[in-house]
Amino acid sequence: MSRTFVGMPVFPPPTHPAFPEAARDAVHNHTLRSNLRHATHTIRAKRARAVAELSDWDRLREAGRLIKDHTLRHLDRYLVQLEESVTAAGGTVHWAVDAAEANRIVAELVKATGESEVVKVKSMATQEIGLNEALLEEGIRAYETDLAELIVQLGNDRPSHILVPAIHRNRGEIRDIFRTEMGAWGRPAPDGLTDTPAELAEAARLHLREKFLRAKVGISGANFMVAETGTLVVVESEGNGRMCLTLPETLISVVGIEKTVPTWQDLEVFLQTLPRSSTAERMNPYTSMWTGTTDEDGPRAFHLVLLDNGRTDALADQVGRQALRCIRCSACLNVCPVYERAGGHAYGSVYPGPIGAILSPQLRGTASEIDASLPYASSLCGACYEVCPVAIDIPEVLVHLRERVVEGGVAVRQGNKVVLKPAKGHAAERAAMRAARWAFSHPGALRTGQRLASRTRRLHPRTLPGPGRAWSATRDLPAAPAEPFRDWWQRTRGGKDGAK
Amino acid sequence: MSSRERILGRVRRALADVPPDDTPYEQVVRRDYLREHGERTVEQTVELLAENLADYRAVVHRCTEAELPSLVARLLADRKAGSVLVPSGLEAGWLAQADVSRVADRTESTPDDLDRVDSVVTACAVAIAETGTIVLDGGPDQGRRRISLVPDHHICVVRVPQQVVASVPQALERLAPARPLTWISGPSATSDIELDRVEGVHGPRTLEVLLVN
Ligand code: SF4
Numbered sequence: 001m002s003r004t005f006v007g008m009p010v011f012p013p014p015t016h017p018a019f020p021e022a023a024r025d026a027v028h029n030h031t032l033r034s035n036l037r038h039a040t041h042t043i044r045a046k047r048a049r050a051v052a053e054l055s056d057w058d059r060l061r062e063a064g065r066l067i068k069d070h071t072l073r074h075l076d077r078y079l080v081q082l083e084e085s086v087t088a089a090g091g092t093v094h095w096a097v098d099a100a101e102a103n104r105i106v107a108e109l110v111k112a113t114g115e116s117e118v119v120k121v122k123s124m125a126t127q128e129i130g131l132n133e134a135l136l137e138e139g140i141r142a143y144e145t146d147l148a149e150l151i152v153q154l155g156n157d158r159p160s161h162i163l164v165p166a167i168h169r170n171r172g173e174i175r176d177i178f179r180t181e182m183g184a185w186g187r188p189a190p191d192g193l194t195d196t197p198a199e200l201a202e203a204a205r206l207h208l209r210e211k212f213l214r215a216k217v218g219i220s221g222a223n224f225m226v227a228e229t230g231t232l233v234v235v236e237s238e239g240n241g242r243m244c245l246t247l248p249e250t251l252i253s254v255v256g257i258e259k260t261v262p263t264w265q266d267l268e269v270f271l272q273t274l275p276r277s278s279t280a281e282r283m284n285p286y287t288s289m290w291t292g293t294t295d296e297d298g299p300r301a302f303h304l305v306l307l308d309n310g311r312t313d314a315l316a317d318q319v320g321r322q323a324l325r326c327i328r329c330s331a332c333l334n335v336c337p338v339y340e341r342a343g344g345h346a347y348g349s350v351y352p353g354p355i356g357a358i359l360s361p362q363l364r365g366t367a368s369e370i371d372a373s374l375p376y377a378s379s380l381c382g383a384c385y386e387v388c389p390v391a392i393d394i395p396e397v398l399v400h401l402r403e404r405v406v407e408g409g410v411a412v413r414q415g416n417k418v419v420l421k422p423a424k425g426h427a428a429e430r431a432a433m434r435a436a437r438w439a440f441s442h443p444g445a446l447r448t449g450q451r452l453a454s455r456t457r458r459l460h461p462r463t464l465p466g467p468g469r470a471w472s473a474t475r476d477l478p479a480a481p482a483e484p485f486r487d488w489w490q491r492t493r494g495g496k497d498g499a500k
Numbered sequence: 501m502s503s504r505e506r507i508l509g510r511v512r513r514a515l516a517d518v519p520p521d522d523t524p525y526e527q528v529v530r531r532d533y534l535r536e537h538g539e540r541t542v543e544q545t546v547e548l549l550a551e552n553l554a555d556y557r558a559v560v561h562r563c564t565e566a567e568l569p570s571l572v573a574r575l576l577a578d579r580k581a582g583s584v585l586v587p588s589g590l591e592a593g594w595l596a597q598a599d600v601s602r603v604a605d606r607t608e609s610t611p612d613d614l615d616r617v618d619s620v621v622t623a624c625a626v627a628i629a630e631t632g633t634i635v636l637d638g639g640p641d642q643g644r645r646r647i648s649l650v651p652d653h654h655i656c657v658v659r660v661p662q663q664v665v666a667s668v669p670q671a672l673e674r675l676a677p678a679r680p681l682t683w684i685s686g687p688s689a690t691s692d693i694e695l696d697r698v699e700g701v702h703g704p705r706t707l708e709v710l711l712v713n
Contacts, residue, residue, distance in 0.1 A: 166692055412513075
């Protein structure tokens with residue numbers, strides 16, 4: 001059996017370096033590694049405590065899975081119902097097939113208000129479509145208002161974690177960014193700003209407040225959209241979301257179609273599982289819910305832009321579609337041994353970590369080097385599946401996508417069926433893949449192997465019995481101790497390093 | 501073809517492999533999770549609320565209806581608040597002893613006007629013990645969403661035990677989705693800088709919850 005199997009495919013230097021190269025850079029960045037380690041370990045432990053408080057966690061998780069699966073299965077019906085409800089409540093619904101269309105719609109809506117600046121609350125969907133850049137080309141400045149997003153925006157940087165996007169910056173770096181950059185964007189940082197978190201937060205408060213108070217247009221995403229009532233939900237901590245959702249005269253929300261849930265009652269599941277999985281709190285400080293517009297309270301105009309941008313392609317994939325259940329809690333990032341070592345930027349996408357490894361290649365296809373290498377950015381340890389509040393079997397999807405990269409096959413891209421060619425440089429992996437498929441077609445064999453491994457982590461099994469052997473032979477286990485990434489890399493690539 | 505038709509068409513084609521299934525939604529999701537966690541008396545539920553509010557750094561006070569006006573007056577005086585926002589339907593008695601100028605919650609006020617007000621006093625729609633959450637639904641005694649957002653000091657009155665529920669599922673049953681809802685669990689906070697929790701970024705930095713019997 002090829003020992004290179006779980007290693008990364010080898011590619012020529014691409015525009016965004018493929019995951020292996022990007023990860024190698026990250027691993028050599030000491031600040032990044034120690035910040036990431038501290039952050040992921042802290043959140044991990046807190047999450048476990050928050051989850052343990054609910055004795056019915058497994059049932060909530062199962063309900064979440066069923067609600068999302070049912071919605072996806074009838075997504076056409078629920079989208080139409082959502083549109084009716086939002087419209088009846090005074091909102092306007094727009095449909096965007098791809099990023100370009102969504103950006104165009106938003107830019108036109110902003111222009112129609114006569115404004116040239118907007119305030120934004122952190123939203124993965126608008127990052128995914130590159131909305132800020134698109135608006136800038138139209139002469140519209142978008143201000144990020146989430147503290148971490150502000151740090152990222154002022155630092156001309158990219159987010160590296162779903163929940164704490166500036167996790168790769170330490171306090172000294174943040175102070176320097178504030179000192180040098182704030183002035184160009186608005187109110188400058190106070191004189192003598194130190195690097196204590198409280199002072200930095202205060203500087204951000206003052207800087208952003210003047211923007212909130214004068215903003216006429218707000219842009220958001222949403223965590224949930226309720227088809228039955230037309231209600232949108234935004235879950236946040238800082239209050240910048242409330243500012244953007246209530247002070248402006250016009251609110252534009254750009255939301256992926258998969259964020260739909262059928263009923264109001266469904267929120268009782270996710271409002272329990274999301275905060276505990278993400279910030280590890282019983283409840284996040286602020287949750288806003290709005291249904292269309294309300295007379296004399298909040299924005300007078302509300303626009304909902306429903307975004308496809310590859311989601312229906314993912315929906316067409318029988319194995320991969322489960323990724324659309326994701327509620328973006330980021331729990332899978334915090335437990336992932338690969339993420340912890342590589343950091344978020346290596347994933348070359350707004351969706352980092354295990355979820356990014358299965359979502360980006362589905363939303364964008366596997367044509368580029370980074371997207372083709374993402375399904376390999378995992379040791380298949382299964383920890384992500386264990387913590388996922390909607391039970392997405394990330395290892396299963398990873399293996400499926402690896403097979404897609406290696407063997408090619410039928411897929412849907414931009415709504416059309418296409419036959420993908422096998423990626424080059426994969427002959428050895430292809431052979432391994434065929435064996436792996438055997439494991440998958442024999443119920444439970446592989447999965448048992450994987451789950452077994454993650455449950456008996458303490459025992460550090462080096463190999464698994466039966467068909468699982470092919471996998472475990474080259475697998476790194478999550479609790480595997482202080483092995484430097486370099487060594488891990490060398491080992492899992494089976495000495496193919498010279499081929500880069 | 502419109503984008504709407506295109507997306508809906510793609511969804512339908514993507515699901516072509518899924519056999520039709522008309523099982524009613526109620527039967528699809530077995531809601532066998534708990535309606536509340538643990539068994540508590542009414543008073544224990546209120547205590548849990550107080551505990552969880554405090555755990556997320558809200559300042560909790562308990563008092564009787566008769567003590568409320570003097571408590572509100574004292575809290576405003578302690579903050580040296582010169583002005584307070586007052587929702588149109590707030591019980592008049594609550595502010596009876598407060599020596600501050602009252603600012604009405606009006607459509608015409610600009611965000612800058614609100615920014616000059618020191619404090620706000622509101623009631624709430626429901627409070628959730630298990631999570632330490634108060635929910636505002638824009639009722640007459642709570643006012644527009646922005647008045648509990650812009651001032652730096654929020655005093656929120658919860659009538660106990662009537663307005664207290666144990667859990668999130670119970671709270672949703674009581675709330676009307678058509679109203680604008682704000683769920684508040686402690687003052688605004690961020691952990692964006694090295695995961696150090698800092699209270700108070702954009703919302704009120706001080707949240708005082710008055711549990712009134
Ligand atoms: S895949 Fe699961 S664990 Fe990861 S972000 Fe999505 S919901 Fe959370």
